Amino acid sequence: xxxVEQNSGPLSVPxxxxxxxxxxxxxxxxQSFFWYRQYSGKSPELIMSIYSNGDKEDxxxxxxxxxxxxxxxxxxxxxxxxxxxxxLCAVDGGDYKLSFGAGTTVTVRx
Amino acid sequence: xxxxxxxxxxxxxxxxxxVTFRCxxxxxxxxxxxxxxxxxxGPEFLTYFQNEAQLEKSRLLSDRFSAERPKGSFSTLEIQRxxxxxxxxxxxxxxxxxxTNTEAFFGQGTRLTVV
Numbered sequence: 182x183x184x185v186e187q188n189s190g191p192l193s194v195p196x197x198x199x200x201x202x203x204x205x206x207x208x209x210x211x212q213s214f215f216w217y218r219q220y221s222g223k224s225p226e227l228i229m230s231i232y233s234n235g236d237k238e239d240x241x242x243x244x245x246x247x248x249x250x251x252x253x254x255x256x257x258x259x260x261x262x263x264x265x266x267x268x269l270c271a272v273d274g275g276d277y278k279l280s281f282g283a284g285t286t287v288t289v290r291x
Numbered sequence: 292x293x294x295x296x297x298x299x300x301x302x303x304x305x306x307x308x309x310v311t312f313r314c315x316x317x318x319x320x321x322x323x324x325x326x327x328x329x330x331x332x333g334p335e336f337l338t339y340f341q342n343e344a345q346l347e348k349s350r351l352l353s354d355r356f357s358a359e360r361p362k363g364s365f366s367t368l369e370i371q372r373x374x375x376x377x378x379x380x381x382x383x384x385x386x387x388x389x390x391t392n393t394e395a396f397f398g399q400g401t402r403l404t405v406v
Contacts, residue, residue: 185333212393213392213393215394215395217397223399223400224380224382224397224398224399224400225334225382225397226397227394227395227396227397230392230394232392269333269334271333273393276347277322277339277386277388277393278324278336278339278347279324279326279334279336279395280336281333281334281335282333283331283332283333284331284332284333
């Protein structure tokens with residue numbers, strides 16, 4: 182069974198700070214990793230994808246992947262109130278379907 | 292807007308009734324997925340199609356659930372004899388099979404309430 186674990190949160194950070202979200206996965210054969218943002222009552226929105234070890238930066242978001250440790254993280258720099266949402270970690274185990282964590286809720290305090 | 296489109300956005304039905312949801316994927320995407328999400332949980336995989344072929348069904352998908360994707364375009368998800376436990380957000384996603392890129396994009400979802 183493929184499991185994806187995330188810090189349940191909630192994670193509260195002041196505006197302008199860095200929010201750090203963590204995710205671990207059980208399937209060593211996993212190939213692709215994604216972060217989705219989900220606002221309350223809305224559907225998930227893809228914000229980052231990462232396929233190889235190391236860091237990937239896109240604007241204020243940085244995804245980090247360590248396949249040896251089966252760990253993927255997301256950093257949100259200069260957090261804004263509009264970043265307040267639930268962040269879902271998703272893992273593709275090579276069979277083209279995603280396994281999701283339960284999500285980490287982030288609240289950015291103005 | 293060329294994103295994934297789902298219809299209806301909301302559905303309230305009485306227990307025992309049948310419901311059908313529709314998903315129109317991004318036009319060039321050949322893979323289409325259905326997920327279900329309940330409050331406080333991440334989406335759970337239900338089934339997926341590559342073109343018109345249904346390649347996998349989750350064990351979560353009981354015999355009351357059926358999905359189709361005629362002609363490899365839009366897809367429908369039908370739930371027969373709905374139960375209160377079917378109340379959830381039903382999400383459709385699509386992706387383009389292209390090398391290692393498997394980015395999947397979700398529609399707005401259909402929120403089902405069974406009363």
